[in-house]
Amino acid sequence: MGKVVERADWFELILEAIDEAIHVVDDQGMTIFYNHNAAKFDCLQKEEVIGKYILDVYPSLTEKTSTLMHVLRTGKPIYHSLQTYLNKNGERIETVNTTLPIIEESQLIGAVEVAKDVSKLSALSNRLDQKKRIHDAAGVEQMHNFSSFLTNDPLLNEMLEKAKKAAAYPSSVVVYGETGTGKEVLVQAIVHESDRKNQVFIPQNCAALPESLLESLLFGSVKGSYTGAIDRKGLFELADGGTLFLDELQAMPLTLQTKLLRVLEDGVVRRIGDAKAIQVDVRLITALNMDPFEAVKKQILREDLFYRLHVSSFHIPPLRERKQDILLLSRHFIQTYHQQFSKNVKRLSEETKQLFMAHHWPGNVRELKHTIEHAVLMMPKEAEDITPSYLPAHLRTQKLEDETPDASLKSQVSSFEQTLIQEALNKHQGNIKKTAAALKIPRQTLQYKLKKYADAEI
Template identity: 90%
Template sequence: MGEVVERADWFELILEAIDEAIHVVDSRGVTIFYNHNAAKFDCLQKEEVIGKYILDVYPSLTEKTSTLMHVLRTGKPIYHSLQTYLNKNGEKIETVNTTLPIIEDSKLIGAVEVAKDVSKLSALSNRLDQKKRANGVAETDQMHDFSSFLTNDPLLKEMLEKAKKTAAYPSSVVVYGETGTGKEVLVQAIVHESDRKDQVFIPQNCAAFPESLLESLLFGSVRGSYTGAIDRKGLFELADGGTLFLDELQAMPLTLQTKLLRVLEDGVVRRIGDAKSIKVDVRVITALNIDPFEAVKKQILREDLFYRLHVSSFHIPPLRARKQDIKLLSDHFIKIYHQQFSKHVTRLSDETIQLFMAHHWPGNVRELKHTIEHAVLMMPKEAEEITPAYLPAHLREQKITNEPPQSSLKSQVTSFEQTLIQEALSKHDGNIKQTAAALKIPRQTLQYKLKKYADAEM
């Protein structure tokens, strides 16, 4: 018996730890479990809900609009359904609910609901709409420009120049690269350079929401089109005249990709449940964290959509493929955090530079930024140099060996050549022409070798 109780306690702890609202009712609609996140959404104490009939606690809901009551009545599950109700303070709460019947011995004994709060998203949508109507444009946060993208890498500098040229035109753009490489910084720079820089800019991560919600978020909905649906503009309508940035496009379900393709080709959207088409003028910029050709090959990106979007595409290489940027970016982040935290730090120690150059940086620039932030936080106020003692443990414990590598003559020659090229590039501030002249090789040969090394690091 003790073991059963212990398991039940563990089960409750797990449900409390989950970052979603969990609500369980018995067959009568009386709450038998209600976790902390659910209470936070509703501005209620758990004691005010547990043991109470659900419609007594939520008077703004009815047997028809409550997803829990609907499942108790029908015995059928509901997936990713939007529900709108008023909490204790009279605030409108919108959640996306997955609600399942609880069956024991072929008998319905209750229902369990997992809910995700999307109220902030709705509030943002309404705020954008109000500002567009009041001012003609929607306010955006401070946008990055091309000066925000720091690099000494000659190929990346060349890519940024091409991106500047692209910015002046309304054509679609695809940006791809690993997580943390700076895709949104580049996207914002492109927008900042365009004639839409004073218009609305809306970023949306396609992996953040289930298909049903993402569809209504992008295209809008009309009241009654599905359970809990209300009249709402989608992001395409809200971004009219401006730019919509769709991040992690490869996470968008293929059925939605088909609808996206239609909007891009026709320039019109149709809200869910509406027969009326709405003309929109939106520049669409997309980003992927994998090579788009690989995404097409894996059938997670429609080929026709890719070629429709692929007017201009830009690849941001991982940090490990442009190690000459590590010192540049580290110095930049040190300046930011020494001011923010009122510390005297000004530089990396030689040993720290060695560790940074040996590290693989799977989180790329974002990982480097957080590493510098951690180090500056750990340092005494008067310390001027980031030493390994202030770094996260996984970097501190990294082994640096001076032993010769156990590899073939060819790979050692390649490694030596790459080192010579990187040193020459640093000496000439990334200038391809001067570096090629110093190495006494053609400019085209140097560019080919740099591209080959970058591809090998992927």
């Protein structure tokens, strides 16, 4: 019996640790479990909910609008459903709920709901409606332009020239390439070069939201179209006269792709639950982190939508295929962080250059940028060269594997220890006492290890 109780305790700890609201009711609608995040959403204490009938706790809900009560009534699961209600403080809470029946021996004994609070995203949509994110002169200057895209690669420079030509026309554009290659930089450059640069520019990642919320965000909604829905413009209406950028298009569900195709063909949108057609003038730019032809082949991108969007398409190759850009971009990022962090850093050491040129850069330009940022942060203020000791551990490990594939475990552990000590010393500007405290070893032990490694280099 003790083991069973212990296991139940573990389950409760796990459910409390999950970063989403979890609410469980029995077959009569009485709450039997209610985690910390659910209480935080609702501004309630757990004791106010557990053992209580759900509609007594949430007077703004009814048997029809409560997803938990609906599942108890029908016995059927609900996935990614939008629900809006007022919490104890009168605040409007909007959640995306997955609600499942609990079945034991073919009998419905309760229901469990996992809810994600999307109120902040809805608030963002409302702020977009109020401000329309119109770029004034200062905003335009903050956007990337074509001079922001640094490259020495001839083919990439040729592509950028074509993109400049495409920027002048309102036709759709597709940009594709691996994560971190600079797709949004190119998209902003295209917008900056267009005659819509002073108009609305709204970016939206299609992978960031569940289908029901993405549909509402893109096309808008009318009051009563779903539980808790209000009259709200979608991004197409908000971007009227400007540009809408949909990133990671391949993550958009196929049903929404169908609706997107209809908007592109007709130039009108219909809010969820509304038959009224609203004319919009929006330039659509999309991006994918994979080859669009491959996405069509895998049936995650509709073929008819792709060819409707494929007026102009531009591929940004990964950094490993344009190695001449690695040192160019490194110099640019060094200059950026030299100024931002008021450091004396000036260059990569020769050893670091070799390491960078040999690295695969799976995270592309973004990985290189963050690597330089990390190194500059780790360097003492007076240091000028970025040496391997300041780099993230995975790059140093690669160096060790490349150069000493047959090294013994003892020598590899020793080398790794030496690197950690050097990094801590750099961080604390050579202060032995602070370095020892950071490494959680006695000061005498640190001094002994430093002497040992210094003697080994003689």
